[in-house]
Amino acid sequence: MKIAQITMLLLWVFTLASCSSDFEQEVDNVSPCTGQVTFLFDLQKNDVFAVQSRGSKPERITHMWYAVANKEGKIIKPLYQKLENDFSKLTIEGLEQGDYTLVFLATTSTEENAMETVNTPTLLSDDWLMNSTEKMPLDALYFYKKIELHIDREQTGVSECVTLERCVGRVDIDLKLSSDYMWRFIRKIDVTFDDTEGIYTTLNADGQYTGGKKVDSYDITEKCSFYSLPSKDALSGFVTIESERSDGMLFERKYRFTNCKIEAGRVTHISIDYLHPENQEGFLYIREKDFERFQTDTMFLADEPREIFYNSERRSFYANAPLQLSISNEHKLLVKFFSPVSIQNVTVMCRFNKISTEFFKLAHFEQIYPFMEASFPLPVVDSERTFTTSNGRKVVVPAQPELSNDDVTLVIQTDDPFIKKMEQIDSHWFIRFSSYSADAGHAYWRHMNPLLCRHGVALAINMAFMFSSEEFNTEMNTYEGKLKDNGGNPINLDVLRQKIRNHGGLVLGCVSGVGGLGGGTTYGLANYCYTGVYFDATPPNAHPHNYPRQAMFHEYGHCLGYNHNSTMTYGDQWTVLCATVFVNMGKEGKLPICSKEIIAQLPM
Template sequence: MKIAKIILLFLALLLTNCSGELEQEYGLMPPAPGQVTFLLGLQEDDTSAIQTRNGEPEQIARMWYAIANDRGEMLKPLYQKLEADFSKLTIEGLGYGNYTVVFLATTNPESKATINEPEQLSDIWLLNQVAKAPLDDVYFYKKIEVHIGKEQTAESQIVTLERCVGKVDIDLHVSSDYMWRFIRKIDITFDDAEGIYAGLSANGEYSGTESIESYDITENRSFYSLPSKKALSGFVTIESNRSDGTSFVHKYRFSNCKIEAGRISHISIDYRHPESLDGLLYIREEDFSRFRTDTMFLANEPRDIFYNSKHRSFYVNAPLQVSISDEHQLLVKFFSPVAIHDVTILCRFNKISTEFLELAHFDLIYPFMEATFPLPVVSSDRTFTTSSGRKIVIPAQPELSGDDVTLVIRTEDPYMKKIEQIDSRWFIRFSAYSADNGHAYWRHMNPLLCRHGVALATNMAFMFSSEEFNTEMNKYEGKLKDNGGNAINLDALRQRIRSHGGLVLGRVSGVGGLGGGTTYGLADYCYTGVYFDATPLGSNPHNYARQAMFHEYGHCLGYNHSSTMTYGDQWTVLCATVFVNMGQEDKLPVCSKDVIANLPM
């Protein structure tokens, strides 16, 4: 019995001693596990202040983290949770001691970089293995030290990840923004084959080497890279076209380009091209973002804009307006819900030449476009091509105004070919009428109704000019009666339509429409319900919306309710029937209600 007591006492002393030794081993036997919450974010720095190449705020797409003890060995806590949006990491089960927590993140979910799982802080974590190319993705890194004390309660820390890559921008200086169309390919090569780091270890140290050779940067003219070991030299190669379709290649040397984490390095190049002094404005669809381009009748357009005829008015036979603005730029407005293509603007400088020159070419003019384009000839002498193909130099025109030029539009676009068939010159604008004065019927227009008004006026003017309408109207000889009940001479009616001054479009409520002279107001459902597909196929074309449309225009022509030009089954039936048939056969400029419905507002 005494022997048993002695053995138990010995074991108790031994266990006490072992417990004391284990307590000195940080992280092995915590009586009160530590909890740490990390609140994660990205740092703003020189590389575009948390903006992606598309201008949107950067968001973490993928994130990795690791925890090391004071010997640099990675370990797995008892509990860890990273929020799905990468905003917070919670770790529990850390014993007493000092730890290093490291974070790595990228904004590109499809990055081609290699991410290893480190066992030691010194292990390579991020590695670029793409030959002769930079990492070219945005990566963030952060290392923090954490201490878990014996009495520590749960705590949180704000962790701001910093870029571990730098950005290189190629600042390409062109004689005008119209020169971009010539550039086909841009690539970059650094002279030093081992000048750029290839990897980043878990402890934040860069290592390895890589080269950049003939790396294509055409799209963005920039790239991201792990830092360079020193300032580097190299060359940028640009492949370009000429107007005649031939191509050439030029290499531009650069030096002193040092890539630093979180910084932007710039390589400045003066682009050279044999047509740098040409005055032609050549605008592709992808070039619009370089200029002051806008869209008319957007949902937020204020009334003082669309009611102001200086800003929003047009002739039905000339929806595309080109002029010289007060700022000596080319101003373009297009009153149409349909895009047109391949439009050339010819210009005669009235005091200098009798010939027309090619001033501008547009691959596309989009619906309701409003834009201004700088004219290179305003600031420097420019070479133009005449209609006959001759080259002519126009001296700088710093005070260029609309009186100095004559502008002519040339295009074979099908929409504009339809517009050319319109034989009237109605002037179209918009008005509130008495909407602000408590009127029983007049209400304010809105941008969407203005768009439908543009389509309605254009379609109506086109239909009245068409062979289809005039052939059908001949069948109504003697049936169309004036205010006194007398038969209307159809040729005189055609002339009255052609010479009509135009329409001031407004909005009414409580009635289908109000009209007379140039006053022309319709209810919402009339503006939107006149298209052929606004009613079921095969239904009576003489619906209320179309009846109101042509009833009010009958008033605009000077006829009252005593005539057959407003009520009855003559004028409005004739017009509605032809209008629907031409819409179904795709003969009107704007046939379907979907044309405007599908436009951005």
């Protein structure tokens, strides 16, 4: 009996051990690695579709949705799922052995209503992405992908890359204008399709398009393009453009189009030959919003190389004429503006020297921004154009394919306060930049940088303006007999004024170890002197004769030919006179560039 009991006990222990072993294996089957899938996401690359010509930015997912369906097409909820905040990776765990369908939907739209167009499906056949807006396209970029997945019994972690594909198409309205300057006349552009149900309204979770709707008078003025779910067939319709003439009269014109098939992942073009009564005008009208259409740049940005700002052909100007206009070697209107402040409403008058003695209106700028460097195509280079003279007469000018700067005389007309101040400057200083002996191991000369160049521009303009001002000349009269030359003799103030007016200009450089070096046209200052001369570079109640301002006018005294034996460099005469007037005019807003914050706030 005992033997039988022992035998039964051993059998029970053996059976228990076997069951225990089987249980551990079962646990292994549902370990965190079992049924785990990781998806890494990327967006479909398509250079034709992702055209960057409309001011668009690189595509980045802003919202993402996904669903997991079993083989019956029912949406299920996995045991564990995690979607990274940047939508780059999705991890799913706990999927049992079997077949699954996974669907993904994403958008790059930043609009708040992007999420309102997406439903939560319970079946693969349910509507997912919906366009419920009446008579309007979806007009947002969406991506979709469906993949089939099989999970084996013994399967551990799997990683898969998923490229999301565009599930919408794009329609571009390509306006063929006689010149890009005609954009100023366009007030509104909208598009209408004839077919009342020609465009799908829904993308199901399984990737099928359904439904149908019409697009009617959809405004595309800003982008001249829109996104849409695909169309069922090729569509026809019309583009309506509302325009304005120079006299302010509005008119509307409809342009018919056909064979517009909207397909997912593709761009469809509607080409329009824009008609306007002033198509043959040669006048350039440039709004601030038009700059992106042209070759525009900014001088003295942080990464501007020395080879450019030391090149006097690229970076030089006259202190009384910081706005430069010319015809480039490419037969374009070249604009350079050596100023840290913008100007408004500038008209350019032009005389074609070989054709007429009259001046025509060539261009108008609503704004010229600080340190602008830009070139603008001239329609008259390629074809015959009509211009308006200063007295309103229309004149036809034949095409000028070889137009050069010698062929024209350009005159600036504006009431902008900054330019009006430039007109008060009675000197003609030529300003440029130099490294001097910075590369030769010189004890003092160092390299300029773009930011110092900007401050140098402001310094030269401000100094030239101050010397021409009534405030300075009135104050200088009180120094009669106090300003002495190198021999200790009183300086004739009228002779001094004439010497300043006739001075050739300044070649700006940077020094270290001393406040400045100067003589003739050589003019070098330490970097802290370039930035420390503005009225607000020192406390409000501080004496105006700080070291940077002393160095500024000390070195200019050398440029005028005076040495340290005169009162034009050291002492409390010339430099105190200049610094005091300079600070007072800055405080009162009378200088062209008063505050240090003007340059500090510009983008670099």
